[in-house]
Amino acid sequence: MDGIIVYNEKTRILVFNKACESIFGYRFHEIIGLDFDTLVYSENADPRSLGVFRNLPADAKAKATEQEILGRHKDGTPIPLEISVGETFTPTGRQFIAIVRDIRPRKAVEEQVNQLQAQLVHMARVNAMNDMGGAIAHELNQPLTAAVLYLQTALRQLAGEASICPDDKMTELLIKAEREAKRAGSIIQSMRQFIQKREPAMNSTDIRSLLDDAIELTLMGSSANNIRIERIDDGSACMATVDAVQIEQVFVNLIRNAIHAVRSQTDPEIRVRVTSDSDIVTAEIQDSGPGIRPEIMATLFKAFSSDKGDGLGMGLAISRTIAQNHHGDLKAIPGGEGEGAKFILTIPAAGRRDV
Numbered sequence: 174m175d176g177i178i179v180y181n182e183k184t185r186i187l188v189f190n191k192a193c194e195s196i197f198g199y200r201f202h203e204i205i206g207l208d209f210d211t212l213v214y215s216e217n218a219d220p221r222s223l224g225v226f227r228n229l230p231a232d233a234k235a236k237a238t239e240q241e242i243l244g245r246h247k248d249g250t251p252i253p254l255e256i257s258v259g260e261t262f263t264p265t266g267r268q269f270i271a272i273v274r275d276i277r278p279r280k281a282v283e284e285q286v287n288q289l290q291a292q293l294v295h296m297a298r299v300n301a302m303n304d305m306g307g308a309i310a311h312e313l314n315q316p317l318t319a320a321v322l323y324l325q326t327a328l329r330q331l332a333g334e335a336s337i338c339p340d341d342k343m344t345e346l347l348i349k350a351e352r353e354a355k356r357a358g359s360i361i362q363s364m365r366q367f368i369q370k371r372e373p374a375m376n377s378t379d380i381r382s383l384l385d386d387a388i389e390l391t392l393m394g395s396s397a398n399n400i401r402i403e404r405i406d407d408g409s410a411c412m413a414t415v416d417a418v419q420i421e422q423v424f425v426n427l428i429r430n431a432i433h434a435v436r437s438q439t440d441p442e443i444r445v446r447v448t449s450d451s452d453i454v455t456a457e458i459q460d461s462g463p464g465i466r467p468e469i470m471a472t473l474f475k476a477f478s479s480d481k482g483d484g485l486g487m488g489l490a491i492s493r494t495i496a497q498n499h500h501g502d503l504k505a506i507p508g509g510e511g512e513g514a515k516f517i518l519t520i521p522a523a524g525r526r527d528v
Contacts, residue, residue, distance in 0.1 A: 176273035182266055184209040196254075196275045198247030209271075214243035214251040241276070253280050317358045324351040377523045380411045380420070380454050381447050387424030388445070391432070400432060400441040411449035412523040419495045420520070423503070426488035427458045427516050434462030434513060449522055456518040464509030473505055496520065 176196050179188035189204050197204070197212055204211065244252040255274040260267060328347055388402060413420075428443065435441035442461040447454070465473065474493045489503075496503040501520035508514045 176271075176275070178209070178212075178271040178273060179268055180209050180271070181268050186211075187268065193273060196246075196252065196273060197244065203247075212244055214245040244273070253277055314358060317354055321351060321354045321358065324354060374416055374418075375414050376417065377412055377414050378417050378420075380413055380415070380449075380456060380520070381406055383415075383417055383421045384424050384445060384447060384456060387421045387428060390421075391425050391428045400435060400443060403442065403444045405444065405446040406448070409449065411447050411454045413454045413499075413520045414523045415499055415520060420499070423492040423495050423518060424456070424458075426492045427518075430488065430516075431458055431460035431462070431514075434460045438462060452522055454520045454522050456520075457515060458518075459508075459515040460513040462508075462513040464512060465505065465507040465514045467507070470505070470507055474503075492518075 174192050176193035177188060177190045178186060178193060180186050186204055186207055186209060189199070189201050193204075194200060239255065239257040241253065241255050244254040246252050253276050255276050257272045259270050259272075261270065262268075324347055328344070328351065331344060331347070385404075388404075392402075428445075431443045435443060438461055440461065444457075444459045446457045446459075449455070474489050493503040496518055499520050501518065504517045504519075506515040506517070
């Protein structure tokens with residue numbers, strides 16, 4: 174299957190076998206007599222590439238030099254090639270024999286391996302950070318609990334000691350400090366529950382509360398102070414039988430993506446809406462970003478297809494899998510032309526008989 178090309182001292186092609194026809198797209202009668210330059214990509218990165226064909230040293234008679242070059246297909250596209258050139262003498266003068274191998278399949282495999290290795294390294298870092306996050310949450314929870322106890326003790330003493338006239342401002346500050354310490358502890362507890370490995374636990378849950386928790390958790394881990402999040406619902410409960418942590422993970426992924434989409438907008442806004450009927454609970458998350466590019470839509474929910482430089486490309490793939498495992502679905506409306514992207518999560522409502 175190797176291509177064989179024979180050319181003379183003037184680099185005119187004399188022999189061009191069937192394998193070469195497959196590699197370069199030329200028929201035998203089209204290429205015979207043309208210059209070897211015809212088969213070399215004009216923008217070859219290595220300016221020495223043609224040197225191996227034109228200026229073989231006199232002592233190269235029994236030797237062959239080998240290198241990788243970019244060949245040029247008949248349609249002008251570059252072809253990575255591995256080429257070995259040997260020299261011989263004939264009654265009509267010096268001739269050169271080039272053995273050509275198409276290495277596109279090998280290059281494709283190498284590129285895929287490199288991408289997989291990079292993704293595995295990234296996943297290893299993510300896994301390490303998860304482990305570290307769990308350890309940090311555990312370590313921080315103890316001093317926060319102690320701080321809350323100290324603040325509660327101080328407040329009780331201020332309220333119970335008749336000899337002490339507590340300053341209203343100081344009492345207010347202590348109450349705020351206690352509230353914030355409790356809030357920090359609850360956030361850490363939520364993070365620990367969110368990242369820990371556990372079996373799915375299906376319970377009837379108000380989807381609105383999961384969305385609220387996801388918004389708070391996401392905003393704590395992002396610089397989204399200038400982003401307005403508009404929460405829309407009619408106040409009625411939107412109950413569904415779900416694994417709360419998994420559905421919250423879906424919301425976290427979608428809100429993080431929305432924050433990324435609107436970060437560069439002049440008036441960044443994210444609108445979230447939860448509605449329910451007798452059969453379906455629907456959660457919609459829409460951003461005011463530029464929308465999803467058409468070329469991305471086809472692979473949007475496939476693993477490792479992120480267009481974010483710092484992303485692994487797993488969030489949407491995992492989110493749709495979670496939705497489908499709950500007998501629901503996750504869909505995307507690309508938006509564009511002044512309207513941002515919208516993601517729609519649908520889950521069977523609690524008590525639906527056909528689930």
